[in-house]
Amino acid sequence: MTSDRFYFRQLLSGRDFATEDSMAAQMANFVYLIGDRNTRDAVVVDPAYGVADILDILDRDDMNLSGVLASHYHSDHVGGSMMGHTIEGVRELLELRGTKIHVQAEEAEMVKKVTEVSDGDLQVHSPGDQILVGDIAIDLLHTPGHTPGSQCFLVEGTLVAGDTLFLEGCGRTDLPGSDPAAMYHSLHHTLANIPDDTVLFPGHRYSFHSSATMGMTREMNYVFKPDSEEQWMMMFGQ
Protein backbone atom coordinates (compact mmCIF):
# COMPACT_ATOMS: atom_id res chain seq x y z
CA MET A 1 0.00 0.00 0.00
CA THR A 2 1.33 3.36 -0.98
CA SER A 3 1.64 6.04 1.66
CA ASP A 4 0.46 9.59 0.91
CA ARG A 5 3.89 10.84 1.83
CA PHE A 6 5.65 8.71 -0.81
CA TYR A 7 7.31 10.94 -3.40
CA PHE A 8 8.18 9.10 -6.60
CA ARG A 9 9.08 10.37 -10.04
CA GLN A 10 10.22 8.53 -13.16
CA LEU A 11 12.33 10.70 -15.48
CA LEU A 12 13.35 9.70 -19.00
CA SER A 13 16.71 10.89 -20.30
CA GLY A 14 16.45 13.08 -23.37
CA ARG A 15 12.78 13.78 -22.68
CA ASP A 16 12.46 14.93 -19.07
CA PHE A 17 16.07 16.09 -18.61
CA ALA A 18 19.18 16.40 -20.79
CA THR A 19 16.79 17.24 -23.60
CA GLU A 20 19.54 18.52 -25.90
CA ASP A 21 21.66 15.38 -25.48
CA SER A 22 21.10 12.97 -28.38
CA MET A 23 22.93 10.16 -26.61
CA ALA A 24 20.69 10.57 -23.58
CA ALA A 25 17.67 10.27 -25.85
CA GLN A 26 19.07 7.22 -27.64
CA MET A 27 19.96 5.42 -24.43
CA ALA A 28 16.51 6.04 -22.93
CA ASN A 29 17.67 5.77 -19.32
CA PHE A 30 15.20 6.18 -16.51
CA VAL A 31 16.23 8.19 -13.47
CA TYR A 32 14.06 7.99 -10.36
CA LEU A 33 13.43 10.44 -7.56
CA ILE A 34 12.24 8.81 -4.35
CA GLY A 35 11.42 10.63 -1.16
CA ASP A 36 9.23 11.63 1.73
CA ARG A 37 6.80 14.49 1.13
CA ASN A 38 6.63 15.27 4.84
CA THR A 39 10.33 15.62 5.56
CA ARG A 40 11.12 16.75 1.95
CA ASP A 41 14.09 14.34 1.79
CA ALA A 42 14.74 12.60 -1.52
CA VAL A 43 17.28 10.35 -3.18
CA VAL A 44 18.04 10.11 -6.86
CA VAL A 45 18.51 6.72 -8.52
CA ASP A 46 21.13 6.52 -11.27
CA PRO A 47 21.79 10.19 -12.08
CA ALA A 48 23.53 10.54 -15.43
CA TYR A 49 23.59 12.95 -18.38
CA GLY A 50 22.13 16.29 -17.18
CA VAL A 51 22.63 16.20 -13.42
CA ALA A 52 21.90 19.94 -13.09
CA ASP A 53 18.54 19.33 -14.78
CA ILE A 54 17.78 16.55 -12.31
CA LEU A 55 18.66 18.80 -9.38
CA ASP A 56 16.43 21.52 -10.86
CA ILE A 57 13.51 19.09 -10.87
CA LEU A 58 14.13 18.27 -7.20
CA ASP A 59 14.32 21.99 -6.44
CA ARG A 60 11.06 22.70 -8.26
CA ASP A 61 9.40 20.00 -6.17
CA ASP A 62 10.91 21.56 -3.04
CA MET A 63 12.71 18.32 -2.21
CA ASN A 64 16.17 18.16 -0.65
CA LEU A 65 18.74 15.70 -1.98
CA SER A 66 19.86 13.32 0.75
CA GLY A 67 21.62 10.66 -1.27
CA VAL A 68 22.26 8.85 -4.53
CA LEU A 69 21.36 5.22 -5.17
CA ALA A 70 23.48 3.50 -7.79
CA SER A 71 21.89 0.42 -9.37
CA HIS A 72 25.23 -0.49 -10.95
CA TYR A 73 28.46 1.05 -12.20
CA HIS A 74 27.79 1.48 -15.92
CA SER A 75 28.31 5.05 -17.06
CA ASP A 76 24.79 5.49 -18.43
CA HIS A 77 23.64 5.07 -14.81
CA VAL A 78 26.31 6.84 -12.77
CA GLY A 79 28.28 8.77 -15.37
CA GLY A 80 31.98 8.55 -16.06
CA SER A 81 34.00 7.10 -18.86
CA MET A 82 33.33 3.74 -20.38
CA MET A 83 33.70 2.26 -23.84
CA GLY A 84 34.93 5.52 -25.33
CA HIS A 85 32.13 7.73 -24.00
CA THR A 86 32.19 10.19 -21.15
CA ILE A 87 28.88 10.91 -19.48
CA GLU A 88 28.10 13.38 -16.72
CA GLY A 89 27.00 11.69 -13.52
CA VAL A 90 27.60 11.28 -9.82
CA ARG A 91 30.97 13.04 -9.80
CA GLU A 92 29.47 16.21 -11.25
CA LEU A 93 26.47 15.85 -8.98
CA LEU A 94 28.72 15.68 -5.91
CA GLU A 95 30.42 18.88 -7.04
CA LEU A 96 27.02 20.60 -7.01
CA ARG A 97 25.58 18.98 -3.86
CA GLY A 98 27.58 17.03 -1.33
CA THR A 99 25.93 13.70 -0.58
CA LYS A 100 26.60 9.96 -0.37
CA ILE A 101 26.37 7.36 -3.10
CA HIS A 102 24.78 4.12 -1.90
CA VAL A 103 26.35 1.10 -3.60
CA GLN A 104 26.57 -2.61 -3.02
CA ALA A 105 29.96 -3.68 -1.67
CA GLU A 106 30.71 -5.71 -4.77
CA GLU A 107 30.15 -2.65 -7.00
CA ALA A 108 32.16 -0.11 -5.01
CA GLU A 109 35.51 -0.49 -6.76
CA MET A 110 34.03 -0.26 -10.23
CA VAL A 111 31.90 2.78 -9.34
CA LYS A 112 35.04 4.51 -8.09
CA LYS A 113 36.99 3.52 -11.20
CA VAL A 114 34.36 4.63 -13.72
CA THR A 115 33.27 7.86 -11.99
CA GLU A 116 36.48 8.84 -10.17
CA VAL A 117 34.72 9.47 -6.88
CA SER A 118 36.54 8.62 -3.64
CA ASP A 119 35.96 6.09 -0.89
CA GLY A 120 34.57 8.83 1.29
CA ASP A 121 31.83 9.55 -1.26
CA LEU A 122 30.48 6.01 -1.04
CA GLN A 123 28.12 4.41 1.44
CA VAL A 124 28.83 0.72 0.95
CA HIS A 125 26.00 -1.76 1.60
CA SER A 126 25.49 -5.44 2.15
CA PRO A 127 22.65 -7.41 0.54
CA GLY A 128 19.36 -6.79 2.34
CA ASP A 129 20.31 -3.43 3.83
CA GLN A 130 17.56 -0.90 4.24
CA ILE A 131 17.91 2.84 4.10
CA LEU A 132 15.47 5.49 5.25
CA VAL A 133 14.67 8.58 3.20
CA GLY A 134 12.75 10.62 5.72
CA ASP A 135 10.43 7.88 6.96
CA ILE A 136 10.26 6.05 3.62
CA ALA A 137 12.12 2.73 3.81
CA ILE A 138 13.99 1.46 0.77
CA ASP A 139 15.20 -2.14 0.70
CA LEU A 140 18.41 -2.71 -1.23
CA LEU A 141 18.25 -6.07 -3.00
CA HIS A 142 21.56 -7.39 -4.28
CA THR A 143 20.79 -8.79 -7.73
CA PRO A 144 24.06 -9.70 -9.47
CA GLY A 145 24.11 -10.88 -13.05
CA HIS A 146 24.36 -7.82 -15.25
CA THR A 147 27.20 -6.66 -12.99
CA PRO A 148 28.57 -8.20 -9.76
CA GLY A 149 27.08 -5.56 -7.49
CA SER A 150 23.84 -4.72 -9.30
CA GLN A 151 21.02 -3.84 -6.95
CA CYS A 152 17.28 -3.25 -7.11
CA PHE A 153 15.33 -0.93 -4.83
CA LEU A 154 12.07 -2.05 -3.27
CA VAL A 155 10.01 0.80 -1.89
CA GLU A 156 6.29 1.30 -1.23
CA GLY A 157 5.06 -1.29 -3.73
CA THR A 158 7.51 -0.36 -6.47
CA LEU A 159 10.63 -2.16 -7.65
CA VAL A 160 13.22 0.11 -9.22
CA ALA A 161 15.27 -2.49 -11.01
CA GLY A 162 18.14 -0.79 -12.82
CA ASP A 163 19.33 -3.11 -15.59
CA THR A 164 18.48 -6.30 -13.73
CA LEU A 165 14.98 -6.58 -15.17
CA PHE A 166 13.09 -4.82 -17.93
CA LEU A 167 9.46 -5.23 -18.94
CA GLU A 168 10.78 -7.35 -21.78
CA GLY A 169 14.08 -9.12 -21.21
CA CYS A 170 16.76 -8.45 -18.63
CA GLY A 171 20.15 -6.78 -18.54
CA ARG A 172 22.86 -8.16 -20.77
CA THR A 173 24.86 -11.02 -19.35
CA ASP A 174 27.55 -11.10 -22.04
CA LEU A 175 29.48 -8.06 -20.82
CA PRO A 176 32.70 -8.06 -18.78
CA GLY A 177 31.70 -8.79 -15.18
CA SER A 178 28.35 -10.26 -16.19
CA ASP A 179 27.32 -13.65 -14.87
CA PRO A 180 24.37 -15.49 -16.49
CA ALA A 181 24.03 -17.98 -13.63
CA ALA A 182 23.94 -15.17 -11.08
CA MET A 183 21.26 -13.44 -13.17
CA TYR A 184 19.15 -16.60 -13.08
CA HIS A 185 19.43 -16.67 -9.31
CA SER A 186 18.60 -12.98 -9.00
CA LEU A 187 15.48 -13.18 -11.18
CA HIS A 188 14.19 -16.58 -10.10
CA HIS A 189 15.12 -16.52 -6.42
CA THR A 190 15.94 -13.06 -5.07
CA LEU A 191 13.03 -11.42 -6.91
CA ALA A 192 10.72 -14.44 -6.70
CA ASN A 193 8.99 -13.22 -3.56
CA ILE A 194 8.22 -9.76 -4.87
CA PRO A 195 4.39 -9.59 -4.86
CA ASP A 196 2.56 -9.62 -8.19
CA ASP A 197 1.05 -6.19 -7.59
CA THR A 198 4.45 -4.55 -7.05
CA VAL A 199 5.15 -2.29 -10.01
CA LEU A 200 8.39 -2.77 -11.93
CA PHE A 201 10.16 0.46 -12.90
CA PRO A 202 13.13 -0.46 -15.10
CA GLY A 203 16.41 1.32 -15.80
CA HIS A 204 15.69 1.90 -19.48
CA ARG A 205 12.67 2.46 -21.65
CA TYR A 206 13.04 -0.56 -23.90
CA SER A 207 9.30 -1.17 -24.22
CA PHE A 208 6.21 0.73 -25.29
CA HIS A 209 5.12 0.97 -21.68
CA SER A 210 7.36 2.49 -19.02
CA SER A 211 6.30 0.27 -16.11
CA ALA A 212 4.18 -2.81 -15.40
CA THR A 213 3.23 -4.98 -12.48
CA MET A 214 5.54 -7.83 -11.55
CA GLY A 215 2.64 -10.21 -12.07
CA MET A 216 2.20 -9.11 -15.65
CA THR A 217 5.96 -9.04 -16.20
CA ARG A 218 6.31 -12.62 -14.94
CA GLU A 219 3.57 -13.71 -17.36
CA MET A 220 4.85 -11.82 -20.39
CA ASN A 221 8.63 -11.58 -20.07
CA TYR A 222 10.56 -14.44 -21.66
CA VAL A 223 13.22 -14.36 -18.93
CA PHE A 224 10.69 -16.05 -16.64
CA LYS A 225 10.00 -18.90 -19.08
CA PRO A 226 12.92 -21.19 -18.11
CA ASP A 227 11.99 -23.17 -15.01
CA SER A 228 15.46 -24.42 -14.22
CA GLU A 229 18.96 -23.03 -14.19
CA GLU A 230 19.89 -25.60 -16.80
CA GLN A 231 17.23 -24.31 -19.20
CA TRP A 232 18.27 -20.76 -18.42
CA MET A 233 21.89 -21.43 -19.23
CA MET A 234 20.89 -22.97 -22.54
CA MET A 235 19.12 -19.69 -23.40
CA PHE A 236 21.42 -17.14 -21.82
CA GLY A 237 24.74 -18.87 -21.07
CA GLN A 238 27.70 -17.94 -23.15
Next chain:
Amino acid sequence: MDDDVRPMSELLSPIVAVDDVAQRDDIIFCDVRWYLDRTPGRRKFHEGHIPGAIFVDLDEHLATLPQKTRGRHPMPAAASFAASMGSLGIGHHDPVVAYDDSGGMSAGRLVWMLRILGHQAALLDGGLGAWPGELETGPRDRQGVDHPIRPWPNQLLADTDEAAEAGMNPDRVLIDSRSPDRYFGDNEPVDPQAGHIPGAINLPFGDNLTNDGRFCPPDELRARFEKAGLVEGDVPVMYCGSGVSACHNLLAFEHAGLGQALLYPGSWSQWSNDNDRPVETS
Protein backbone atom coordinates in the same frame (compact mmCIF):
# COMPACT_ATOMS: atom_id res chain seq x y z
CA MET B 1 -9.00 17.28 2.45
CA ASP B 2 -6.10 19.03 0.76
CA ASP B 3 -6.07 22.76 1.36
CA ASP B 4 -5.53 23.66 -2.27
CA VAL B 5 -8.52 21.84 -3.74
CA ARG B 6 -10.70 24.24 -5.72
CA PRO B 7 -13.91 25.43 -4.05
CA MET B 8 -17.02 23.42 -4.84
CA SER B 9 -18.47 26.16 -7.05
CA GLU B 10 -15.64 25.58 -9.51
CA LEU B 11 -15.81 21.78 -9.57
CA LEU B 12 -16.03 20.46 -13.08
CA SER B 13 -19.10 18.48 -14.03
CA PRO B 14 -18.37 15.34 -16.09
CA ILE B 15 -19.35 17.11 -19.33
CA VAL B 16 -18.48 20.77 -19.96
CA ALA B 17 -19.38 23.22 -22.72
CA VAL B 18 -16.56 24.84 -24.59
CA ASP B 19 -17.76 28.34 -23.65
CA ASP B 20 -17.35 27.48 -19.97
CA VAL B 21 -13.71 26.43 -20.23
CA ALA B 22 -12.14 28.03 -23.32
CA GLN B 23 -10.97 31.12 -21.45
CA ARG B 24 -9.75 29.37 -18.30
CA ASP B 25 -5.98 29.38 -18.20
CA ASP B 26 -5.78 26.85 -15.37
CA ILE B 27 -7.17 24.00 -17.47
CA ILE B 28 -5.00 21.43 -19.23
CA PHE B 29 -6.65 20.31 -22.47
CA CYS B 30 -5.89 16.69 -23.30
CA ASP B 31 -6.26 15.30 -26.81
CA VAL B 32 -7.10 11.60 -26.52
CA ARG B 33 -7.85 10.73 -30.13
CA TRP B 34 -7.62 7.02 -30.76
CA TYR B 35 -8.81 4.87 -33.65
CA LEU B 36 -9.72 1.21 -33.78
CA ASP B 37 -8.15 0.99 -37.26
CA ARG B 38 -4.79 1.97 -35.68
CA THR B 39 -4.61 5.40 -37.32
CA PRO B 40 -2.08 7.13 -35.02
CA GLY B 41 -3.85 9.64 -32.82
CA ARG B 42 -0.58 11.49 -32.30
CA ARG B 43 -0.34 12.17 -36.02
CA LYS B 44 -3.81 13.69 -35.99
CA PHE B 45 -2.74 15.73 -32.96
CA HIS B 46 0.22 17.13 -34.88
CA GLU B 47 -2.06 18.05 -37.77
CA GLY B 48 -4.20 20.21 -35.49
CA HIS B 49 -5.17 20.41 -31.84
CA ILE B 50 -6.66 22.84 -29.35
CA PRO B 51 -3.95 25.43 -28.61
CA GLY B 52 -1.88 24.37 -25.62
CA ALA B 53 -3.34 20.86 -25.51
CA ILE B 54 -1.17 17.82 -24.91
CA PHE B 55 -1.58 14.39 -26.48
CA VAL B 56 -2.52 11.50 -24.21
CA ASP B 57 -2.05 8.05 -25.71
CA LEU B 58 -4.83 5.65 -24.76
CA ASP B 59 -2.65 2.57 -25.27
CA GLU B 60 0.44 3.97 -23.56
CA HIS B 61 -0.89 6.14 -20.73
CA LEU B 62 -4.37 4.79 -19.98
CA ALA B 63 -3.83 1.04 -20.23
CA THR B 64 -1.23 -1.60 -19.59
CA LEU B 65 -0.22 -4.44 -21.89
CA PRO B 66 -3.12 -6.15 -23.66
CA GLN B 67 -3.61 -9.76 -22.65
CA LYS B 68 -6.33 -12.27 -23.47
CA THR B 69 -6.75 -12.88 -19.77
CA ARG B 70 -7.12 -9.18 -18.94
CA GLY B 71 -8.50 -7.62 -22.11
CA ARG B 72 -7.31 -5.17 -24.70
CA HIS B 73 -6.95 -2.14 -22.42
CA PRO B 74 -6.38 -3.34 -18.85
CA MET B 75 -6.21 -0.63 -16.22
CA PRO B 76 -2.59 0.38 -15.56
CA ALA B 77 -1.22 0.02 -12.05
CA ALA B 78 -1.89 3.11 -9.96
CA ALA B 79 1.85 3.83 -9.79
CA SER B 80 2.14 3.53 -13.58
CA PHE B 81 -0.79 5.89 -14.14
CA ALA B 82 0.65 8.44 -11.70
CA ALA B 83 4.04 8.25 -13.44
CA SER B 84 2.36 8.77 -16.82
CA MET B 85 0.33 11.73 -15.64
CA GLY B 86 3.42 13.26 -14.04
CA SER B 87 5.47 12.83 -17.21
CA LEU B 88 2.69 14.49 -19.22
CA GLY B 89 2.82 17.49 -16.90
CA ILE B 90 -0.52 16.91 -15.20
CA GLY B 91 -0.37 17.66 -11.48
CA HIS B 92 -3.00 16.29 -9.16
CA HIS B 93 -4.62 19.70 -8.79
CA ASP B 94 -4.57 20.70 -12.46
CA PRO B 95 -8.10 20.59 -13.89
CA VAL B 96 -8.24 18.53 -17.08
CA VAL B 97 -10.63 18.83 -20.01
CA ALA B 98 -10.28 15.98 -22.50
CA TYR B 99 -11.54 15.65 -26.05
CA ASP B 100 -11.38 13.53 -29.14
CA ASP B 101 -13.17 13.51 -32.49
CA SER B 102 -15.41 10.53 -31.78
CA GLY B 103 -18.00 12.01 -29.44
CA GLY B 104 -15.87 11.39 -26.37
CA MET B 105 -15.48 7.65 -27.00
CA SER B 106 -11.76 7.54 -26.13
CA ALA B 107 -11.37 10.79 -24.14
CA GLY B 108 -13.98 9.56 -21.69
CA ARG B 109 -11.55 6.93 -20.44
CA LEU B 110 -9.06 9.56 -19.23
CA VAL B 111 -11.81 11.64 -17.67
CA TRP B 112 -13.30 8.67 -15.84
CA MET B 113 -9.90 7.42 -14.62
CA LEU B 114 -9.05 10.84 -13.23
CA ARG B 115 -12.47 11.46 -11.68
CA ILE B 116 -12.50 8.21 -9.73
CA LEU B 117 -9.22 9.35 -8.17
CA GLY B 118 -10.83 12.62 -7.10
CA HIS B 119 -9.19 14.66 -9.87
CA GLN B 120 -11.00 17.56 -11.53
CA ALA B 121 -11.63 16.30 -15.05
CA ALA B 122 -14.33 16.71 -17.67
CA LEU B 123 -15.16 15.75 -21.22
CA LEU B 124 -15.42 18.60 -23.72
CA ASP B 125 -18.93 18.54 -25.13
CA GLY B 126 -18.74 18.29 -28.90
CA GLY B 127 -15.04 17.35 -28.84
CA LEU B 128 -12.45 18.95 -31.10
CA GLY B 129 -15.16 20.12 -33.49
CA ALA B 130 -16.61 22.36 -30.81
CA TRP B 131 -13.46 24.46 -30.54
CA PRO B 132 -14.31 27.89 -31.94
CA GLY B 133 -10.83 29.16 -32.74
CA GLU B 134 -7.80 28.26 -34.78
CA LEU B 135 -6.03 24.99 -34.06
CA GLU B 136 -2.36 24.66 -33.20
CA THR B 137 -0.17 22.30 -35.20
CA GLY B 138 2.97 20.31 -34.42
CA PRO B 139 4.17 18.78 -31.18
CA ARG B 140 3.36 20.24 -27.78
CA ASP B 141 4.63 19.03 -24.44
CA ARG B 142 4.39 20.23 -20.87
CA GLN B 143 7.19 20.02 -18.37
CA GLY B 144 6.79 16.94 -16.20
CA VAL B 145 5.50 17.40 -12.67
CA ASP B 146 5.10 15.49 -9.45
CA HIS B 147 1.90 13.44 -9.50
CA PRO B 148 1.21 11.50 -6.29
CA ILE B 149 0.22 7.84 -6.51
CA ARG B 150 -3.42 7.31 -5.55
CA PRO B 151 -4.80 3.77 -5.34
CA TRP B 152 -7.66 2.84 -7.66
CA PRO B 153 -10.97 2.66 -5.78
CA ASN B 154 -11.63 -1.08 -6.10
CA GLN B 155 -15.31 -0.60 -5.29
CA LEU B 156 -15.71 1.04 -8.71
CA LEU B 157 -13.97 -1.74 -10.66
CA ALA B 158 -15.63 -5.06 -11.48
CA ASP B 159 -13.84 -8.25 -12.44
CA THR B 160 -15.23 -10.95 -14.72
CA ASP B 161 -17.01 -12.81 -11.93
CA GLU B 162 -18.69 -9.62 -10.74
CA ALA B 163 -19.77 -8.78 -14.28
CA ALA B 164 -21.23 -12.27 -14.64
CA GLU B 165 -23.03 -11.91 -11.33
CA ALA B 166 -24.41 -8.50 -12.27
CA GLY B 167 -25.88 -10.02 -15.43
CA MET B 168 -27.54 -12.93 -13.65
CA ASN B 169 -28.70 -11.26 -10.42
CA PRO B 170 -32.16 -9.68 -10.91
CA ASP B 171 -31.28 -7.05 -8.29
CA ARG B 172 -28.30 -5.80 -10.29
CA VAL B 173 -27.86 -4.22 -13.73
CA LEU B 174 -25.19 -4.98 -16.32
CA ILE B 175 -24.91 -2.52 -19.21
CA ASP B 176 -23.26 -3.27 -22.56
CA SER B 177 -22.20 0.04 -24.11
CA ARG B 178 -21.37 -1.25 -27.60
CA SER B 179 -23.41 -0.83 -30.75
CA PRO B 180 -26.46 -3.12 -31.18
CA ASP B 181 -24.87 -5.14 -33.99
CA ARG B 182 -22.02 -6.18 -31.68
CA TYR B 183 -24.37 -6.73 -28.74
CA PHE B 184 -26.56 -9.08 -30.81
CA GLY B 185 -23.55 -10.79 -32.35
CA ASP B 186 -24.39 -9.76 -35.91
CA ASN B 187 -20.98 -8.20 -36.29
CA GLU B 188 -17.75 -8.62 -34.34
CA PRO B 189 -14.84 -6.72 -35.86
CA VAL B 190 -12.17 -7.42 -33.27
CA ASP B 191 -12.99 -10.04 -30.60
CA PRO B 192 -13.01 -13.86 -31.01
CA GLN B 193 -16.69 -14.43 -30.22
CA ALA B 194 -19.77 -12.39 -31.10
CA GLY B 195 -22.56 -11.57 -28.67
CA HIS B 196 -22.81 -10.25 -25.14
CA ILE B 197 -22.54 -11.24 -21.48
CA PRO B 198 -25.73 -13.06 -20.41
CA GLY B 199 -28.19 -10.73 -18.75
CA ALA B 200 -26.64 -7.52 -20.05
CA ILE B 201 -28.87 -4.80 -21.41
CA ASN B 202 -27.71 -2.75 -24.38
CA LEU B 203 -27.27 0.99 -23.99
CA PRO B 204 -24.94 2.09 -26.83
CA PHE B 205 -22.77 4.98 -25.72
CA GLY B 206 -23.55 6.83 -28.95
CA ASP B 207 -27.13 7.29 -27.79
CA ASN B 208 -25.86 9.71 -25.12
CA LEU B 209 -25.31 12.16 -27.96
CA THR B 210 -27.67 14.26 -30.03
CA ASN B 211 -27.43 14.40 -33.81
CA ASP B 212 -24.92 17.25 -33.62
CA GLY B 213 -22.55 15.21 -31.46
CA ARG B 214 -23.30 17.03 -28.21
CA PHE B 215 -24.40 15.31 -25.03
CA CYS B 216 -28.11 15.10 -24.36
CA PRO B 217 -29.22 17.26 -21.43
CA PRO B 218 -28.97 15.56 -18.01
CA ASP B 219 -32.75 15.02 -17.74
CA GLU B 220 -32.80 13.22 -21.09
CA LEU B 221 -29.82 11.10 -20.06
CA ARG B 222 -31.61 10.24 -16.85
CA ALA B 223 -34.77 9.32 -18.76
CA ARG B 224 -32.71 7.05 -20.99
CA PHE B 225 -31.34 5.08 -18.05
CA GLU B 226 -34.76 4.95 -16.37
CA LYS B 227 -36.39 3.73 -19.58
CA ALA B 228 -33.89 0.89 -19.58
CA GLY B 229 -35.16 -0.12 -16.15
CA LEU B 230 -32.71 1.53 -13.80
CA VAL B 231 -34.17 2.92 -10.60
CA GLU B 232 -32.78 5.40 -8.10
CA GLY B 233 -29.95 3.84 -6.15
CA ASP B 234 -28.96 1.25 -8.75
CA VAL B 235 -25.20 0.93 -9.18
CA PRO B 236 -24.81 -0.82 -12.52
CA VAL B 237 -21.74 -2.52 -13.91
CA MET B 238 -20.82 -1.19 -17.35
CA TYR B 239 -18.69 -2.71 -20.06
CA CYS B 240 -17.97 -2.35 -23.76
CA GLY B 241 -15.25 -3.80 -26.02
CA SER B 242 -12.25 -3.03 -23.79
CA GLY B 243 -13.34 -0.70 -20.99
CA VAL B 244 -13.08 2.48 -23.02
CA SER B 245 -16.44 3.53 -24.49
CA ALA B 246 -18.20 2.26 -21.35
CA CYS B 247 -16.59 5.25 -19.64
CA HIS B 248 -18.78 7.44 -21.88
CA ASN B 249 -21.83 5.80 -20.34
CA LEU B 250 -20.33 6.07 -16.85
CA LEU B 251 -19.86 9.81 -17.34
CA ALA B 252 -23.36 10.15 -18.78
CA PHE B 253 -24.71 8.28 -15.74
CA GLU B 254 -22.96 10.70 -13.41
CA HIS B 255 -23.98 13.71 -15.54
CA ALA B 256 -27.58 12.53 -15.23
CA GLY B 257 -27.27 12.83 -11.47
CA LEU B 258 -27.35 9.08 -10.91
CA GLY B 259 -23.96 8.87 -9.20
CA GLN B 260 -21.01 6.61 -9.81
CA ALA B 261 -21.23 3.15 -11.32
CA LEU B 262 -18.72 0.34 -11.91
CA LEU B 263 -16.51 -0.38 -14.89
CA TYR B 264 -15.61 -3.91 -15.96
CA PRO B 265 -12.28 -2.96 -17.61
CA GLY B 266 -11.69 -6.35 -19.23
CA SER B 267 -15.05 -6.06 -20.99
CA TRP B 268 -15.90 -8.13 -24.06
CA SER B 269 -12.22 -8.44 -25.05
CA GLN B 270 -11.60 -10.41 -21.86
CA TRP B 271 -14.91 -12.25 -21.61
CA SER B 272 -14.93 -13.46 -25.23
CA ASN B 273 -11.40 -14.88 -24.90
CA ASP B 274 -12.54 -17.18 -22.11
CA ASN B 275 -14.20 -20.22 -23.65
CA ASP B 276 -15.71 -21.18 -20.31
CA ARG B 277 -17.88 -18.06 -20.28
CA PRO B 278 -21.34 -18.26 -21.87
CA VAL B 279 -22.27 -15.96 -24.73
CA GLU B 280 -25.76 -14.61 -25.38
CA THR B 281 -26.97 -13.25 -28.73
CA SER B 282 -30.60 -12.39 -28.07
